[in-house]
Structures are given as C-alpha cells and as structure tokens.
Amino acid sequence: xxxxxxxxxxxxxxxIEPSRGWxxxxxxxxxxxxxxxxxxxxxxxxxxxxxxxxxxxWAIIQPFFTMVVFSLFFGxxxxxxxxxxxxxxxxxxxxxxxxFFANGLTSxxxxxxxxxxxxQKVYFPRLVIPISAVLSGVVDFALAFxxxxxxxxxxxxxxxxxxxxxxxFLLLALITALGVGLWLTALNVQFRDVRYVVPxxxxxxxxxxxxxYSSRLLDEPWRTLYGLNPMVGVLDGFRWxxxxxxxxxxxIVYASSLAAVLIFISGLYYFRRMEKTFADIV
Amino acid sequence: MSDIAIRAANLSKLYxxxxxxxxxxxxxxxxxxxxxxxxPLRWFSRDGxxxxxxxxxxxxxxxxEVKRGEVVGIIGRNGAGKSxxxxxxxxxxxxxxxxxxxxxxxxxxxxxxxxxxxxxxxRENIYLNGAILGMKRxxxxxxxxxxxxxxxxEKFLDTPVKHYSSGxxxxxxxxVAAHLDPEILLVDEVLAVGDAAFQKKCLGKLGDVxxxxxxxxxxxxxxxxxxxLCSQGILLRDGKNSLYGPIVNVISxxxxxxxxxxxxxxxxxxxxxxxxSWKIYGTTSYDSMHVIFSQEPFTLEIELQLENPVxxxxxxxxxxxxxxxxxxxxxxxxxxxxxGTYKINCRIPILPVRPGLYFWHLSLWDGGKKIDVxxxxxxxxxxxxxxxxxxxxxxxxxxxxxxxxxxxx
Numbered sequence: 001x002x003x004x005x006x007x008x009x010x011x012x013x014x015x016i017e018p019s020r021g022w023x024x025x026x027x028x029x030x031x032x033x034x035x036x037x038x039x040x041x042x043x044x045x046x047x048x049x050x051x052x053x054x055x056x057x058w059a060i061i062q063p064f065f066t067m068v069v070f071s072l073f074f075g076x077x078x079x080x081x082x083x084x085x086x087x088x089x090x091x092x093x094x095x096x097x098x099x100f101f102a103n104g105l106t107s108x109x110x111x112x113x114x115x116x117x118x119x120q121k122v123y124f125p126r127l128v129i130p131i132s133a134v135l136s137g138v139v140d141f142a143l144a145f146x147x148x149x150x151x152x153x154x155x156x157x158x159x160x161x162x163x164x165x166x167x168x169f170l171l172l173a174l175i176t177a178l179g180v181g182l183w184l185t186a187l188n189v190q191f192r193d194v195r196y197v198v199p200x201x202x203x204x205x206x207x208x209x210x211x212x213y214s215s216r217l218l219d220e221p222w223r224t225l226y227g228l229n230p231m232v233g234v235l236d237g238f239r240w241x242x243x244x245x246x247x248x249x250x251x252i253v254y255a256s257s258l259a260a261v262l263i264f265i266s267g268l269y270y271f272r273r274m275e276k277t278f279a280d281i282v
Numbered sequence: 283m284s285d286i287a288i289r290a291a292n293l294s295k296l297y298x299x300x301x302x303x304x305x306x307x308x309x310x311x312x313x314x315x316x317x318x319x320x321x322p323l324r325w326f327s328r329d330g331x332x333x334x335x336x337x338x339x340x341x342x343x344x345x346x347e348v349k350r351g352e353v354v355g356i357i358g359r360n361g362a363g364k365s366x367x368x369x370x371x372x373x374x375x376x377x378x379x380x381x382x383x384x385x386x387x388x389x390x391x392x393x394x395x396x397x398x399x400x401x402x403x404x405r406e407n408i409y410l411n412g413a414i415l416g417m418k419r420x421x422x423x424x425x426x427x428x429x430x431x432x433x434x435x436e437k438f439l440d441t442p443v444k445h446y447s448s449g450x451x452x453x454x455x456x457x458v459a460a461h462l463d464p465e466i467l468l469v470d471e472v473l474a475v476g477d478a479a480f481q482k483k484c485l486g487k488l489g490d491v492x493x494x495x496x497x498x499x500x501x502x503x504x505x506x507x508x509x510x511l512c513s514q515g516i517l518l519r520d521g522k523n524s525l526y527g528p529i530v531n532v533i534s535x536x537x538x539x540x541x542x543x544x545x546x547x548x549x550x551x552x553x554x555x556x557x558x559s560w561k562i563y564g565t566t567s568y569d570s571m572h573v574i575f576s577q578e579p580f581t582l583e584i585e586l587q588l589e590n591p592v593x594x595x596x597x598x599x600x601x602x603x604x605x606x607x608x609x610x611x612x613x614x615x616x617x618x619x620x621x622g623t624y625k626i627n628c629r630i631p632i633l634p635v636r637p638g639l640y641f642w643h644l645s646l647w648d649g650g651k652k653i654d655v656x657x658x659x660x661x662x663x664x665x666x667x668x669x670x671x672x673x674x675x676x677x678x679x680x681x682x683x684x685x686x687x688x689x690x691x
Contacts, residue, residue, distance in 0.1 A: 015384075018379060051401070
C-alpha cells in the first residue's frame with residue numbers, strides 16, 4: 001500500500017523562491033486543503049462552548065438579550081419606527097445576521113495571532129485560518145435563527161416567497177466579515193493595536209447599520225449610498241426576505257454586494273501579500 | 283526524473299532584529315507611524331540606517347543536493363541556522379534569496395503536537411493533527427488503528443488530552459506525525475522528548491521510513507542519534523554550510539570545530555560583578571578546551587569577580603543536558619567572599635554521562651539578593667575515547683563504566 005503510493009508521488013515538484021510583489025491567490029492549493037477547513041471549523045465549533053455551563057445557549061443569549069434591551073429603549077421608550085411590525089422581531093431579525101457578522105469579524109481578526117504556533121511550525125495555505133474562523137460562526141447563526149423562526153411563529157409573521165434569497169444575504173454577511181477580517185487579521189500580525197480597535201469598529205459599525213432602526217429613515221439617493229455599507233444590504237435583505245417588510249431592496253443590495261466583493265478581493269490579495277511574513281513576525 | 287529529492291541553491295535568509303522593538307518581532311502601529319513620519323527625513327540624512335546592525339543572516343548561500351532515499355543529518359551549534367533551513371524547506375517562511383526544488387510530497391515535523399487542542403479527546407486530536415500535517419481524512423481513517431497502536435494510549439482515546447501526562451501527549455503526537463507518509467520528511471529535534479523506550483521506538487520508526495526509500499532531513503544535537511540514523515550530513519556554521527558529506531566526517535569536523543571555537547570561552551551576560559570566565563582542564567588531549575571524556579577526571583575552573591563583598595553567599599553549579607534535563611550539581615550555602623577576584627575549582631573525578639552537549643548553569647546569591655546568574659558557553663562536549671560509545675542505551679542519561687561479561691554455565 002505504502003510502496004504503491006511512493007511510486008506515484010515523485011511527480012510532485014515544489015519550487016521555493018523568494019516571492020516578490022503581487023502574488024497569485026493559489027486558489028487551487030486552497031481547494032486541495034479543503035479538508036483542513038472542515039477540521040478547523042469543526043474544532044472551533046466543538047471547543048467554543050467546552051467548559052461552559054450554558055453551552056451553546058450562549059449563541060442565543062447574545063442576540064436575544066440585545067433584542068430585549070433594544071426593544072425596551074428604542075422600541076418602548078424612543079418609539080422608533082419599525083416598518084410596521086413589532087419592534088422585538090424587527091430588531092431580532094437584524095441582530096441574528098449582525099451577531100454572525102460581528103463574531104465572524106472578531107474571530108477572523110484574532111485567528112492568525114491565536115494560531116501563531118501553527119503558523120510557525122506547519123505549512124498550509126494561511127487563508128484556511130481566517131476562513132474557518134468565520135465559517136464556524138454559521139453554527140451559532142443557525143441556533144439563533146431557530147429562535148427567530150420561533151418568534152415569527154409567535155408574532156404570526158409568515159415569510160413570503162422572497163425567503164429563497166435569504167442564503168444569498170447570509171453569504172453577503174459572510175463575505176463582508178471575511179473581507180474585513182482578512183485585512184484586519186493580516187494587520188494584526190504586524191500591529192497588535194488592531195486587537196483593541198476591533199471592538200470599537202464593531203460597535204460603531206452596528207450603529208452605522210440599520211440594526212436598531214430602519215434604513216427607511218433615509219431618503220433616496222442617500223439610502224443607496226448608505227448601501228455602500230455592506231451590512232445595510234444584509235440587514236435590509238433579511239427583513240425583506242424573512243418578514244416581508246417593504247419592497248425588495250434593489251439598489252441597496254447592488255451597492256452592498258459591490259462594496260463587499262471589493263473589500264473581499266482586496267482583502268484576499270493583501271492577505272496573500274503579507275502571508276510570507278507571518279511566520280517571522282507573528 | 284532524476285534521483286534528486288532536494289536541491290537547494292544559494293539559500294539565504296535575512297532577519298530583521300530591529301531597534302527598539304525588544305525581542306518581539308511585531309511592531310505597534312505607533313512605532314510604524316513614527317517610521318513613516320520619519321522616513322522622508324531619513325531619506326535626506328542618507329546614513330544608511332537599515333544597516334547590518336539591524337539585520338542578521340540566519341542563512342547565507344547554503345547550497346546542497348540530497349538524493350532520494352538519503353537520510354541526512356543537519357548539525358551545527360545553536361543559532362547556526364538549522365531550524366531556519368528546515369523552516370524554509372517546509373515552506374513556513376520564505377527565503378530572502380535562493381531557490382529550493384523539492385521532488386515529492388513534503389512532511390515536516392518541527393514540533394511534536396502542533397495544533398493539538400487540549401479540550402479535544404485523543405481520538406479527535408488524531409484527526410485534527412493529521413489534517414493539519416497534511417493527511418487526507420481517508421488516509422487518517424486507514425491508519426487510525428496503527429497510530430493508536432504506536433502511541434500506546436488506547437485506554438485514554440476518549441479523554442481530553444489536557445488530562446494526559448506529558449509522556450502520553452508526546453507519544454500520541456509523535457504517533458500521528460510518524461504515520462504521515464511523505465516522500466521527504468523534515469524532522470527537527472523532536473526526539474528530545476518522551477521516555478527512553480519511546481525515543482527508541484521513534485528512532486526505529488524514522489529508520490523504517492528511510493528504508494522505504496524516503497528522504498529524511500534530521501536535525502539533532504544528539505550525535506548518537508544522528509550517527510545511528512543518517513548516512514550523510516550537513517554541517518552549518520554561522521548560517522553557512524561548511525561541509526556536506528558522509529556523516530562520520532561531518533560529525534568529526536563538527537566536534538573539532540567546537541574545540542576551535544572553545545578556546546575563547548566566555549560567559550553569556552558576564553558583567554563586572556559575577557562570573558567572568560571559565561575553562562576546563564585536565565583531560566588528556568584537549569587541554570583547557572571544553573571537550574571532556576566521560577570516564578576521565580577533569581577540573582572546571584570558574585573565575586568570579588566581585589566589586590562588593592558577599593556575606594551570606596549561596597552558590598549553585600548545575601549541569602544540564604541540552605534538552606534541559608538536570609544532570610547534577612552542587613549547592614553551596616553560607617560562602618563568604620570579600621571584593622576581588624576568585625577562582626572556583628570543581629574537581630570532578632568522573633562524569634559518566636552519554637556523549638553529547640551539556641550546559642553549566644551558575645548562580646550566586648547573597649541572602650535573597652541575586653549577584654549573578656550565568657549559563658556557560660560554549661556547550662560542554664562530552665565525548666568517548668574512541669568517539670563511538672554506542673554500546674550503551676542511546677536514550678539513557680548515564681554512560682556507566684562497566685564490563686559486561688557473558689559466560690555460558
């Protein structure tokens with residue numbers, strides 16, 4: 001068995017030389033390591049709630065209690081308009097993807113530094129690390145999403161046929177988290193300041209996104225411009241696809257997708273460019 | 283298809299050991315912004331600031347070719363560039379100059395247990411670690427029983443590894459790595475861990491790997507392991523490869539090199555108050571050098587310079603092996619020194635340890651106050667008369683003088 005393997009192996013040729021300037025993304029190699037995605041994601045999921053009392057309930061507690069607080073202050077006291085649906089479900093429908101995004105961004109940013117030991121001792125495409133950090137958040141998302149479905153049942157809100165677009169909005173959130181995460185995690189290797197900046201970024205970003213309020217507060221053309229924040233497209237998309245509020249958020253989604261893809265691709269290249277220095281300076 | 287497995291040409295690696303950054307290689311944003319702000323000014327002053335002071339060539343113009351199926355030992359003193367070389371070959375870090383061609387799948391074992399997660403069970407870690415090292419899932423499944431067998435931890439397979447003893451941990455980790463079946467295997471000093479029996483088993487496994495026609499590059503300070511495993515050797519000295527050839531030649535050159543360098547023994551971190559120099563004398567052939575023979579008497583002479591008197595001195599002299607294990611030593615309480623220069627002579631009738639590298643650690647305290655703590659460089663080299671000395675157990679600590687007679691009765 002092993003000998004047979006030996007016979008077929010010498011075809012592999014690895015050439016190492018100093019890399020300069022812009023380098024390719026090596027997506028083919030990334031694909032060859034697809035099982036590592038699976039294992040690292042699986043590890044993150046498995047380990048996340050080990051030795052906690054409440055376990056996976058934390059995935060629900062975080063967005064749920066934020067919703068309760070928002071409902072009290074923004075819904076009851078400030079009487080924020082909520083596009084004609086009860087404020088709790090209005091805010092929770094946005095908090096679920098928002099929490100996915102915020103956690104994904106945070107864990108992607110910390111992922112490289114947390115894997116310093118791995119980076120210094122084993123070779124594999126480094127992109128695997130931040131990508132699986134974001135992917136592992138999907139499980140938490142699914143749990144929080146179940147609660148969202150329960151709330152829809154409670155409030156008697158039925159999704160329209162637009163619900164088929166929902167995965168696309170989740171993908172948009174994922175790409176945004178990953179795109180920003182790629183930039184920040186590569187920067188974090190060199191500048192540990194990033195670690196302290198991220199909580200601020202996430203906080204500000206939340207208030208710059210229609211989580212607690214509706215994007216309807218803005219008039220066109222400002223609203224489309226507002227869509228350049230990719231999370232606007234995600235959150236409006238979730239509310240539209242799931243709760244059936246408002247019309248399809250067309251221009252906003254185009255603007256958001258464009259911004260997200262730009263951030264993502266530039267993040268990929270920046271990451272790859274910095275990759276060769278990771279092992280030396282992490 | 284040629285029979286070359288690894289071809290390295292003019293490999294060089296430059297490290298920046300920048301100013302004001304301390305040991306940590308990373309910078310804070312503030313430092314970097316300062317750098318950008320000052321950059322134009324520096325451009326005017328043109329004093330070539332990024333000079334040799336800030337950089338160090340960990341490797342310089344290293345070239346070699348390794349044939350398929352060869353087992354090559356890489357030897358050299360600490361900081362000679364051995365680990366950097368392996369890191370480049372395993373693609374963890376880029377070379378600054380030069381190229382490498384590797385023909386075949388590369389597996390590297392630079393540390394045992396990389397990527398193990400303490401919260402996961404042994405079973406889970408086998409899969410995780412295997413995947414990190416580059417094994418396919420089907421491959422891990424196929425070799426699972428073999429790995430468990432090799433690691434001897436069957437009973438604890440479903441226990442989180444954080445509850446493992448360090449020995450069990452190492453056994454499991456090595457078992458996974460040993461079953462990685464690459465064409466080219468890079469191994470860095472991982473055999474310094476684990477108990478003797480398991481070390482032997484690991485060495486055996488590495489030997490098997492070699493017999494299957496795979497190429498192995500092996501870094502170790504343990505000349506016994508190198509000698510028994512490798513056919514060829516690469517000697518690195520200050521980042522340059524000074525010799526490539528049959529292992530016996532390389533080892534003897536290395537040991538001769540140690541002697542040459544040793545003639546100016548200095549104490550790392552020596553300051554004017556404390557230990558200033560040391561030497562060893564009394565051995566047959568390398569008088570006043572730092573090579574001793576394990577069965578002969580010698581004297582360790584340490585010079586101590588004190589600016590102030592020491593009233594309630596506590597002096598320790600410890601001998602550690604190069605993997606950090608304490609071999610022996612002395613603690614002397616209540617010594618009194620006036621200010622001045624002293625000579626401390628330790629007459630040692632016999633040091634029956636395995637051939638290899640050892641370090642002296644010295645410390646002097648006055649009451650609770652530290653006067654000096656020092657590690658003696660270069661390493662103490664313990665050798666045997668005929669430079670073989672492999673009849674004794676290679677994983678053991680002691681090389682006990684003995685006369686073993688086998689008589690039929």
